Amino acid sequence: MEKIYPSFRERNIFSKRDARVVILTLFSLNLLVLSCKGFVLPMTLFVACSVLYGFLKISIKRVFIRFAEPLMIAGTLVLLKFIFAGEEGLRQGLLVSSRIFAAASLIIFLSFTVSFIDFIATLAWLRVPKLFIEILLLSYRSLFILFEEAAVIYQAQTNRLGYSSLRRGVSSFSSLAGLLVIKVFEHNSRLTTALIQRGYDGEFSIPEKKWNFHFSDILFAGFILGAAGWLWKV
Amino acid sequence: MHISEGILPLNWALLWLGVSVPFLIYGARRLKRVAQTDLSIKPLVGLMAAVVFIISCMPVPVPIVGTCSHPCGTGIAAILLGPSISVLITGAALLIQAFFLAHGGISTWGADIVSMGVVGSFSGYCIFKTLRYFKVNLVISAFMGGIIADWATYAMTSIELASGIRGTQEFTPFFFQILVAFIPTQIPLGILEGFITSGMILMLYKKRPDILINLNVIEGTINGKNLP
Secondary structure: OHHHOHHHOOOOOOOOOOHHHHHHHHHHHHHHHHOOOOOHHHHHHHHHHHHHHHHOOOOHHHHHHHHHHHHHHHHHHHHHHHHHHHHHHHHHHHHHHHHHHHHHHHHHHHHHHOOHHHHHHHHHHOOOOHHHHHHHHHHHHHHHHHHHHHHHHHHHHHHOOOOOOHHHHHHHHHHHHHHHHHHHHHHHHHHHHHHHHOOOOOOOOOOOOOOOOOHHHHHHHHHHHHHHHHHHHO | OOOOOOOOOHHHHHHHHHHHHHHHHHHHHHHHHHHHHOOOHHHHHHHHHHHHHHHOOOOEEEOOOOEEEOOOOHHHHHHHHOHHHHHHHHHHHHHHHHHHHOOOOOOOHHHHHHHHHHHHHHHHHHHHHHHHHOOOOHHHHHHHHHHHHHHHHHHHHHHHHHHHHOOOOOHHHHHHHHHHHHHHHHHHHHHHHHHHHHHHHHHHHHHOHHHHHHOOOOOOOOOOOOOO
8 A cells, every 4th residue: 555655756856847848758768668679778778767766765675566567577478488489589578578677667767756646737738638637636536545445444354354264355355345335435425515515517627737847857858868769779 | 457568569559549549538428428417427437446446456466478467346347337437447547557556557558448448348247237138136247247357358458468469479379378378367366356246236235225226237126125
Protein backbone atom coordinates (compact mmCIF):
# COMPACT_ATOMS: atom_id res chain seq x y z
CA MET A 1 0.00 0.00 0.00
CA GLU A 2 2.87 2.33 0.79
CA LYS A 3 3.86 2.08 -2.85
CA ILE A 4 0.92 4.08 -4.15
CA TYR A 5 0.67 6.79 -1.52
CA PRO A 6 1.42 10.30 -2.81
CA SER A 7 4.52 10.46 -0.62
CA PHE A 8 6.28 8.31 -3.20
CA ARG A 9 6.87 11.41 -5.29
CA GLU A 10 10.17 12.78 -4.17
CA ARG A 11 10.69 16.53 -4.06
CA ASN A 12 13.43 17.11 -6.57
CA ILE A 13 14.55 19.49 -9.29
CA PHE A 14 12.45 17.72 -11.91
CA SER A 15 9.26 17.84 -9.88
CA LYS A 16 9.58 21.64 -9.84
CA ARG A 17 9.77 21.83 -13.66
CA ASP A 18 6.79 22.32 -15.94
CA ALA A 19 5.06 18.92 -15.82
CA ARG A 20 3.93 19.24 -19.44
CA VAL A 21 7.51 19.53 -20.66
CA VAL A 22 8.67 16.62 -18.48
CA ILE A 23 5.80 14.36 -19.57
CA LEU A 24 6.05 15.20 -23.27
CA THR A 25 9.84 14.79 -23.24
CA LEU A 26 9.64 11.40 -21.52
CA PHE A 27 6.84 10.35 -23.84
CA SER A 28 8.88 11.35 -26.92
CA LEU A 29 11.89 9.46 -25.56
CA ASN A 30 9.65 6.45 -25.05
CA LEU A 31 8.50 6.63 -28.68
CA LEU A 32 12.15 6.75 -29.79
CA VAL A 33 12.94 3.71 -27.64
CA LEU A 34 9.98 1.73 -29.00
CA SER A 35 10.89 2.47 -32.61
CA CYS A 36 14.63 1.89 -32.06
CA LYS A 37 16.36 -1.00 -33.82
CA GLY A 38 19.60 -0.94 -31.81
CA PHE A 39 20.84 -1.30 -28.25
CA VAL A 40 22.62 2.02 -27.81
CA LEU A 41 19.70 4.37 -27.16
CA PRO A 42 17.74 2.04 -24.81
CA MET A 43 20.80 1.13 -22.75
CA THR A 44 21.97 4.77 -22.59
CA LEU A 45 18.56 5.86 -21.32
CA PHE A 46 18.46 3.00 -18.82
CA VAL A 47 21.88 3.95 -17.42
CA ALA A 48 20.99 7.66 -17.43
CA CYS A 49 17.76 7.02 -15.53
CA SER A 50 19.58 4.77 -13.03
CA VAL A 51 22.13 7.53 -12.40
CA LEU A 52 19.30 10.04 -11.99
CA TYR A 53 17.59 7.83 -9.39
CA GLY A 54 20.81 7.94 -7.39
CA PHE A 55 21.21 11.68 -7.95
CA LEU A 56 17.63 12.29 -6.78
CA LYS A 57 18.26 10.10 -3.69
CA ILE A 58 15.40 7.74 -4.47
CA SER A 59 15.87 4.61 -2.38
CA ILE A 60 17.09 1.52 -4.23
CA LYS A 61 14.38 -0.56 -2.58
CA ARG A 62 11.68 1.71 -3.96
CA VAL A 63 13.15 1.62 -7.46
CA PHE A 64 13.59 -2.15 -7.28
CA ILE A 65 9.93 -2.67 -6.32
CA ARG A 66 8.93 -0.82 -9.47
CA PHE A 67 11.48 -2.68 -11.55
CA ALA A 68 10.62 -6.17 -10.27
CA GLU A 69 8.04 -6.91 -12.95
CA PRO A 70 9.92 -5.48 -15.99
CA LEU A 71 13.13 -7.12 -14.74
CA MET A 72 11.49 -10.52 -14.55
CA ILE A 73 9.85 -10.04 -17.94
CA ALA A 74 13.15 -9.06 -19.57
CA GLY A 75 15.03 -12.00 -18.04
CA THR A 76 12.51 -14.62 -19.01
CA LEU A 77 12.05 -13.15 -22.48
CA VAL A 78 15.74 -13.60 -23.20
CA LEU A 79 15.53 -17.17 -21.93
CA LEU A 80 12.37 -17.95 -23.92
CA LYS A 81 13.77 -16.51 -27.14
CA PHE A 82 17.09 -18.31 -26.66
CA ILE A 83 15.44 -21.69 -26.02
CA PHE A 84 13.07 -21.51 -28.98
CA ALA A 85 15.05 -19.54 -31.56
CA GLY A 86 18.74 -20.05 -30.75
CA GLU A 87 21.35 -17.34 -31.24
CA GLU A 88 19.15 -15.10 -33.40
CA GLY A 89 16.42 -15.45 -30.78
CA LEU A 90 18.88 -14.46 -28.06
CA ARG A 91 19.74 -11.28 -29.98
CA GLN A 92 16.04 -10.46 -30.44
CA GLY A 93 15.37 -11.20 -26.77
CA LEU A 94 18.18 -8.91 -25.67
CA LEU A 95 16.91 -6.16 -27.97
CA VAL A 96 13.37 -6.39 -26.58
CA SER A 97 14.80 -6.57 -23.04
CA SER A 98 16.84 -3.41 -23.59
CA ARG A 99 13.64 -1.69 -24.78
CA ILE A 100 11.78 -2.90 -21.69
CA PHE A 101 14.54 -1.64 -19.39
CA ALA A 102 14.63 1.77 -21.05
CA ALA A 103 10.86 2.25 -21.34
CA ALA A 104 10.25 1.04 -17.78
CA SER A 105 13.02 3.35 -16.50
CA LEU A 106 11.36 6.30 -18.22
CA ILE A 107 7.91 5.57 -16.81
CA ILE A 108 9.33 4.96 -13.33
CA PHE A 109 11.23 8.24 -13.60
CA LEU A 110 7.96 9.92 -14.62
CA SER A 111 6.17 8.51 -11.57
CA PHE A 112 8.93 9.80 -9.27
CA THR A 113 8.99 13.30 -10.68
CA VAL A 114 5.44 14.22 -11.68
CA SER A 115 2.48 14.16 -9.32
CA PHE A 116 -0.74 12.49 -10.39
CA ILE A 117 -2.57 15.81 -10.26
CA ASP A 118 0.01 17.35 -12.62
CA PHE A 119 -0.38 14.32 -14.85
CA ILE A 120 -4.14 14.86 -14.93
CA ALA A 121 -3.67 18.59 -15.60
CA THR A 122 -1.38 17.73 -18.51
CA LEU A 123 -4.00 15.36 -19.92
CA ALA A 124 -6.55 18.18 -19.65
CA TRP A 125 -4.10 20.55 -21.39
CA LEU A 126 -3.70 17.92 -24.15
CA ARG A 127 -7.50 18.05 -24.64
CA VAL A 128 -8.14 14.49 -23.43
CA PRO A 129 -11.96 14.17 -23.10
CA LYS A 130 -13.21 15.67 -19.85
CA LEU A 131 -15.30 12.62 -18.98
CA PHE A 132 -12.24 10.38 -18.90
CA ILE A 133 -10.34 12.87 -16.74
CA GLU A 134 -13.28 13.06 -14.33
CA ILE A 135 -13.25 9.27 -13.97
CA LEU A 136 -9.49 9.27 -13.43
CA LEU A 137 -9.81 11.91 -10.70
CA LEU A 138 -12.68 10.10 -8.99
CA SER A 139 -10.80 6.79 -9.07
CA TYR A 140 -7.65 8.38 -7.72
CA ARG A 141 -9.53 9.96 -4.84
CA SER A 142 -11.43 6.75 -4.07
CA LEU A 143 -8.34 4.56 -4.10
CA PHE A 144 -7.02 5.58 -0.73
CA ILE A 145 -10.42 5.28 0.96
CA LEU A 146 -10.96 1.82 -0.50
CA PHE A 147 -7.45 0.68 0.38
CA GLU A 148 -8.08 1.64 3.98
CA GLU A 149 -11.44 -0.14 3.98
CA ALA A 150 -9.83 -3.23 2.45
CA ALA A 151 -7.01 -3.15 5.02
CA VAL A 152 -9.49 -3.00 7.92
CA ILE A 153 -11.59 -5.87 6.53
CA TYR A 154 -8.47 -7.93 5.78
CA GLN A 155 -7.13 -7.39 9.30
CA ALA A 156 -10.46 -8.43 10.82
CA GLN A 157 -10.54 -11.56 8.65
CA THR A 158 -6.94 -12.45 9.50
CA ASN A 159 -7.65 -12.10 13.21
CA ARG A 160 -10.39 -14.70 12.79
CA LEU A 161 -8.08 -17.06 10.82
CA GLY A 162 -9.81 -16.12 7.57
CA TYR A 163 -6.74 -17.02 5.52
CA SER A 164 -5.60 -20.14 7.40
CA SER A 165 -6.33 -22.51 4.50
CA LEU A 166 -6.80 -22.18 0.75
CA ARG A 167 -10.53 -22.77 0.95
CA ARG A 168 -11.02 -20.25 3.75
CA GLY A 169 -8.68 -17.85 1.96
CA VAL A 170 -10.72 -17.92 -1.25
CA SER A 171 -13.93 -17.55 0.73
CA SER A 172 -12.51 -14.67 2.77
CA PHE A 173 -11.11 -12.89 -0.27
CA SER A 174 -14.47 -13.20 -2.05
CA SER A 175 -16.17 -11.72 1.01
CA LEU A 176 -13.59 -8.95 1.12
CA ALA A 177 -14.12 -8.12 -2.56
CA GLY A 178 -17.91 -8.29 -2.14
CA LEU A 179 -17.84 -6.06 0.93
CA LEU A 180 -15.61 -3.65 -0.97
CA VAL A 181 -18.24 -3.40 -3.71
CA ILE A 182 -20.94 -2.83 -1.08
CA LYS A 183 -18.75 -0.10 0.47
CA VAL A 184 -18.39 1.39 -3.01
CA PHE A 185 -22.15 1.68 -3.37
CA GLU A 186 -22.50 3.13 0.12
CA HIS A 187 -19.75 5.67 -0.55
CA ASN A 188 -21.31 6.46 -3.90
CA SER A 189 -24.69 7.07 -2.34
CA ARG A 190 -23.21 9.44 0.29
CA LEU A 191 -20.96 11.14 -2.27
CA THR A 192 -23.80 11.73 -4.73
CA THR A 193 -26.03 13.17 -2.00
CA ALA A 194 -23.23 15.48 -0.86
CA LEU A 195 -22.52 16.53 -4.45
CA ILE A 196 -26.17 17.26 -5.22
CA GLN A 197 -26.47 19.34 -2.04
CA ARG A 198 -23.55 21.41 -3.35
CA GLY A 199 -25.14 22.02 -6.74
CA TYR A 200 -23.71 19.07 -8.68
CA ASP A 201 -25.30 18.89 -12.13
CA GLY A 202 -23.39 15.95 -13.56
CA GLU A 203 -20.22 17.86 -14.43
CA PHE A 204 -17.08 17.94 -12.32
CA SER A 205 -14.71 20.86 -12.51
CA ILE A 206 -11.17 19.93 -13.41
CA PRO A 207 -8.66 21.79 -11.21
CA GLU A 208 -6.95 24.61 -13.08
CA LYS A 209 -3.21 24.44 -12.99
CA LYS A 210 -0.84 27.40 -13.01
CA TRP A 211 2.09 26.12 -15.03
CA ASN A 212 5.61 26.91 -13.93
CA PHE A 213 6.81 27.37 -17.50
CA HIS A 214 10.38 28.36 -18.35
CA PHE A 215 11.80 28.61 -21.84
CA SER A 216 14.98 26.96 -20.54
CA ASP A 217 12.94 23.78 -19.93
CA ILE A 218 12.10 23.63 -23.62
CA LEU A 219 15.74 24.18 -24.55
CA PHE A 220 16.86 21.42 -22.19
CA ALA A 221 14.17 19.05 -23.49
CA GLY A 222 15.18 19.87 -27.06
CA PHE A 223 18.80 19.09 -26.25
CA ILE A 224 17.88 15.74 -24.67
CA LEU A 225 15.65 14.78 -27.59
CA GLY A 226 18.30 15.85 -30.12
CA ALA A 227 20.91 13.68 -28.40
CA ALA A 228 18.44 10.77 -28.19
CA GLY A 229 17.61 11.20 -31.87
CA TRP A 230 21.32 10.97 -32.71
CA LEU A 231 21.69 7.83 -30.58
CA TRP A 232 18.57 6.37 -32.21
CA LYS A 233 20.43 6.21 -35.52
CA VAL A 234 23.42 4.36 -34.00
CA MET B 1 -2.56 -9.47 -17.24
CA HIS B 2 -0.65 -6.35 -18.03
CA ILE B 3 1.85 -6.20 -20.84
CA SER B 4 4.84 -4.32 -19.51
CA GLU B 5 6.04 -0.97 -20.84
CA GLY B 6 8.42 -1.34 -23.79
CA ILE B 7 7.55 -4.92 -24.66
CA LEU B 8 5.51 -4.11 -27.77
CA PRO B 9 7.17 -2.39 -30.73
CA LEU B 10 5.75 1.01 -31.68
CA ASN B 11 3.68 -0.21 -34.64
CA TRP B 12 1.94 -2.90 -32.56
CA ALA B 13 1.44 -0.53 -29.63
CA LEU B 14 -0.26 1.96 -31.97
CA LEU B 15 -2.36 -0.74 -33.61
CA TRP B 16 -3.77 -1.95 -30.28
CA LEU B 17 -4.35 1.63 -29.18
CA GLY B 18 -6.29 2.17 -32.40
CA VAL B 19 -8.39 -0.93 -31.70
CA SER B 20 -9.17 0.20 -28.14
CA VAL B 21 -10.21 3.79 -28.97
CA PRO B 22 -13.63 3.02 -30.58
CA PHE B 23 -14.56 0.94 -27.53
CA LEU B 24 -13.50 3.75 -25.20
CA ILE B 25 -15.55 6.24 -27.22
CA TYR B 26 -18.56 3.93 -27.18
CA GLY B 27 -18.21 3.45 -23.42
CA ALA B 28 -17.91 7.19 -22.88
CA ARG B 29 -21.01 7.89 -24.98
CA ARG B 30 -22.99 5.28 -23.11
CA LEU B 31 -21.84 6.68 -19.77
CA LYS B 32 -22.80 10.21 -20.87
CA ARG B 33 -26.24 9.01 -21.88
CA VAL B 34 -26.80 7.25 -18.55
CA ALA B 35 -25.38 10.23 -16.62
CA GLN B 36 -28.06 12.51 -18.10
CA THR B 37 -30.71 10.72 -16.04
CA ASP B 38 -28.63 9.24 -13.20
CA LEU B 39 -26.33 11.67 -11.42
CA SER B 40 -24.78 8.92 -9.33
CA ILE B 41 -23.32 6.96 -12.23
CA LYS B 42 -20.09 8.94 -12.71
CA PRO B 43 -18.96 8.68 -9.08
CA LEU B 44 -19.94 5.00 -9.19
CA VAL B 45 -17.79 4.41 -12.29
CA GLY B 46 -14.87 6.17 -10.59
CA LEU B 47 -15.27 4.01 -7.49
CA MET B 48 -15.54 0.82 -9.55
CA ALA B 49 -12.34 1.78 -11.38
CA ALA B 50 -10.66 1.95 -7.97
CA VAL B 51 -12.01 -1.54 -7.15
CA VAL B 52 -10.68 -2.91 -10.46
CA PHE B 53 -7.35 -1.22 -9.66
CA ILE B 54 -7.14 -2.94 -6.28
CA ILE B 55 -8.22 -6.38 -7.55
CA SER B 56 -5.96 -6.32 -10.58
CA CYS B 57 -2.78 -5.13 -8.91
CA MET B 58 -1.95 -8.38 -7.17
CA PRO B 59 0.55 -9.84 -9.65
CA VAL B 60 1.59 -13.50 -9.74
CA PRO B 61 4.73 -14.11 -11.89
CA VAL B 62 4.39 -16.46 -14.89
CA PRO B 63 7.59 -18.53 -14.96
CA ILE B 64 8.27 -19.03 -18.69
CA VAL B 65 6.62 -16.30 -20.71
CA GLY B 66 8.00 -13.43 -18.69
CA THR B 67 4.95 -11.64 -17.47
CA CYS B 68 2.58 -11.47 -14.51
CA SER B 69 -0.83 -12.93 -13.84
CA HIS B 70 -3.52 -11.63 -11.51
CA PRO B 71 -7.29 -11.52 -11.15
CA CYS B 72 -8.69 -9.01 -13.66
CA GLY B 73 -11.78 -7.71 -11.89
CA THR B 74 -13.31 -6.73 -15.21
CA GLY B 75 -15.81 -9.59 -15.08
CA ILE B 76 -17.58 -8.17 -12.04
CA ALA B 77 -17.43 -4.61 -13.44
CA ALA B 78 -19.03 -5.81 -16.70
CA ILE B 79 -21.73 -7.80 -14.90
CA LEU B 80 -22.66 -4.86 -12.67
CA LEU B 81 -22.31 -1.88 -15.02
CA GLY B 82 -22.27 -3.39 -18.51
CA PRO B 83 -19.32 -4.20 -20.76
CA SER B 84 -19.01 -0.85 -22.55
CA ILE B 85 -18.72 1.14 -19.30
CA SER B 86 -16.41 -1.59 -18.00
CA VAL B 87 -14.00 -0.80 -20.86
CA LEU B 88 -13.84 2.79 -19.64
CA ILE B 89 -13.32 1.63 -16.05
CA THR B 90 -10.48 -0.65 -17.15
CA GLY B 91 -8.88 2.18 -19.12
CA ALA B 92 -8.85 4.43 -16.05
CA ALA B 93 -7.57 1.68 -13.72
CA LEU B 94 -4.81 0.71 -16.16
CA LEU B 95 -3.61 4.27 -16.61
CA ILE B 96 -3.38 4.82 -12.85
CA GLN B 97 -1.55 1.51 -12.40
CA ALA B 98 0.92 2.36 -15.15
CA PHE B 99 1.58 5.73 -13.59
CA PHE B 100 1.78 4.66 -9.93
CA LEU B 101 3.23 1.18 -10.04
CA ALA B 102 4.84 0.79 -13.49
CA HIS B 103 2.37 -2.09 -13.70
CA GLY B 104 1.51 -2.25 -17.39
CA GLY B 105 2.57 0.84 -19.29
CA ILE B 106 1.61 3.93 -21.24
CA SER B 107 2.65 2.49 -24.61
CA THR B 108 0.94 -0.83 -23.88
CA TRP B 109 -2.18 0.87 -22.53
CA GLY B 110 -4.16 0.15 -25.72
CA ALA B 111 -3.15 -3.51 -25.81
CA ASP B 112 -4.02 -3.93 -22.14
CA ILE B 113 -7.41 -2.26 -22.65
CA VAL B 114 -8.18 -4.60 -25.56
CA SER B 115 -7.30 -7.74 -23.59
CA MET B 116 -8.62 -6.83 -20.14
CA GLY B 117 -11.28 -4.26 -20.94
CA VAL B 118 -12.75 -5.27 -24.27
CA VAL B 119 -12.24 -9.04 -24.52
CA GLY B 120 -12.44 -9.67 -20.75
CA SER B 121 -15.53 -7.55 -20.15
CA PHE B 122 -17.52 -8.57 -23.21
CA SER B 123 -16.80 -12.30 -22.89
CA GLY B 124 -17.58 -12.38 -19.16
CA TYR B 125 -20.75 -10.36 -19.66
CA CYS B 126 -21.94 -12.48 -22.59
CA ILE B 127 -21.42 -15.74 -20.69
CA PHE B 128 -23.18 -14.34 -17.62
CA LYS B 129 -26.15 -13.05 -19.61
CA THR B 130 -26.42 -16.21 -21.72
CA LEU B 131 -26.46 -18.44 -18.65
CA ARG B 132 -28.98 -16.18 -16.95
CA TYR B 133 -31.15 -16.30 -20.09
CA PHE B 134 -31.24 -20.09 -19.72
CA LYS B 135 -32.22 -19.63 -16.05
CA VAL B 136 -28.93 -20.90 -14.66
CA ASN B 137 -28.34 -20.11 -10.98
CA LEU B 138 -27.06 -16.58 -10.33
CA VAL B 139 -23.94 -17.72 -8.47
CA ILE B 140 -22.97 -20.29 -11.12
CA SER B 141 -23.54 -17.71 -13.88
CA ALA B 142 -21.29 -15.23 -12.08
CA PHE B 143 -18.69 -17.95 -11.48
CA MET B 144 -18.60 -18.83 -15.19
CA GLY B 145 -18.60 -15.14 -16.15
CA GLY B 146 -15.57 -14.55 -13.93
CA ILE B 147 -13.68 -17.57 -15.25
CA ILE B 148 -14.34 -16.83 -18.92
CA ALA B 149 -13.49 -13.12 -18.50
CA ASP B 150 -10.15 -14.11 -17.00
CA TRP B 151 -9.24 -16.84 -19.48
CA ALA B 152 -10.36 -14.77 -22.49
CA THR B 153 -8.17 -11.92 -21.25
CA TYR B 154 -5.16 -14.21 -21.13
CA ALA B 155 -5.86 -15.73 -24.52
CA MET B 156 -6.02 -12.22 -25.99
CA THR B 157 -2.84 -11.20 -24.19
CA SER B 158 -1.10 -14.24 -25.67
CA ILE B 159 -2.19 -13.12 -29.15
CA GLU B 160 -0.89 -9.60 -28.49
CA LEU B 161 2.42 -10.85 -27.14
CA ALA B 162 2.90 -13.44 -29.87
CA SER B 163 2.19 -10.93 -32.63
CA GLY B 164 4.35 -8.21 -31.06
CA ILE B 165 7.50 -10.03 -30.00
CA ARG B 166 7.70 -13.13 -32.19
CA GLY B 167 10.47 -11.58 -34.30
CA THR B 168 11.40 -14.10 -37.00
CA GLN B 169 9.45 -16.94 -35.37
CA GLU B 170 6.13 -18.09 -36.81
CA PHE B 171 3.04 -16.71 -35.12
CA THR B 172 1.07 -19.89 -34.36
CA PRO B 173 3.75 -21.96 -32.57
CA PHE B 174 4.90 -18.91 -30.61
CA PHE B 175 1.31 -18.11 -29.64
CA PHE B 176 0.85 -21.65 -28.33
CA GLN B 177 4.17 -21.49 -26.44
CA ILE B 178 2.95 -18.38 -24.64
CA LEU B 179 -0.51 -19.82 -24.07
CA VAL B 180 0.96 -23.00 -22.58
CA ALA B 181 3.28 -20.92 -20.41
CA PHE B 182 0.26 -19.19 -18.91
CA ILE B 183 -1.55 -22.39 -18.02
CA PRO B 184 0.19 -23.15 -14.68
CA THR B 185 -0.93 -19.84 -13.21
CA GLN B 186 -3.93 -19.01 -15.32
CA ILE B 187 -6.05 -22.13 -14.86
CA PRO B 188 -6.09 -21.75 -11.04
CA LEU B 189 -6.25 -17.95 -11.25
CA GLY B 190 -9.23 -18.12 -13.60
CA ILE B 191 -11.01 -20.45 -11.19
CA LEU B 192 -10.07 -18.12 -8.33
CA GLU B 193 -11.48 -15.20 -10.27
CA GLY B 194 -14.66 -17.22 -10.81
CA PHE B 195 -14.96 -17.81 -7.06
CA ILE B 196 -14.25 -14.15 -6.33
CA THR B 197 -16.84 -12.95 -8.86
CA SER B 198 -19.51 -15.36 -7.63
CA GLY B 199 -18.61 -14.56 -4.00
CA MET B 200 -19.04 -10.85 -4.70
CA ILE B 201 -22.39 -11.40 -6.40
CA LEU B 202 -23.54 -13.68 -3.58
CA MET B 203 -22.45 -11.13 -0.99
CA LEU B 204 -24.34 -8.39 -2.85
CA TYR B 205 -27.38 -10.62 -3.17
CA LYS B 206 -27.43 -11.42 0.53
CA LYS B 207 -26.60 -7.97 1.90
CA ARG B 208 -27.80 -5.51 -0.74
CA PRO B 209 -30.09 -7.16 -3.32
CA ASP B 210 -31.47 -3.70 -4.13
CA ILE B 211 -28.16 -2.89 -5.82
CA LEU B 212 -28.43 -5.89 -8.14
CA ILE B 213 -32.05 -5.06 -8.92
CA ASN B 214 -31.27 -1.39 -9.61
CA LEU B 215 -28.45 -2.39 -11.94
CA ASN B 216 -30.72 -4.90 -13.77
CA VAL B 217 -28.48 -7.83 -12.82
CA ILE B 218 -31.46 -9.66 -11.35
CA GLU B 219 -35.18 -9.23 -11.57
CA GLY B 220 -37.57 -9.38 -8.67
CA THR B 221 -38.50 -7.70 -5.48
CA ILE B 222 -36.05 -6.47 -2.92
CA ASN B 223 -37.48 -8.77 -0.26
CA GLY B 224 -36.92 -11.97 -2.30
CA LYS B 225 -34.83 -14.41 -0.28
CA ASN B 226 -34.17 -17.42 -2.50
CA LEU B 227 -31.52 -17.32 -5.21
CA PRO B 228 -33.20 -16.85 -8.55
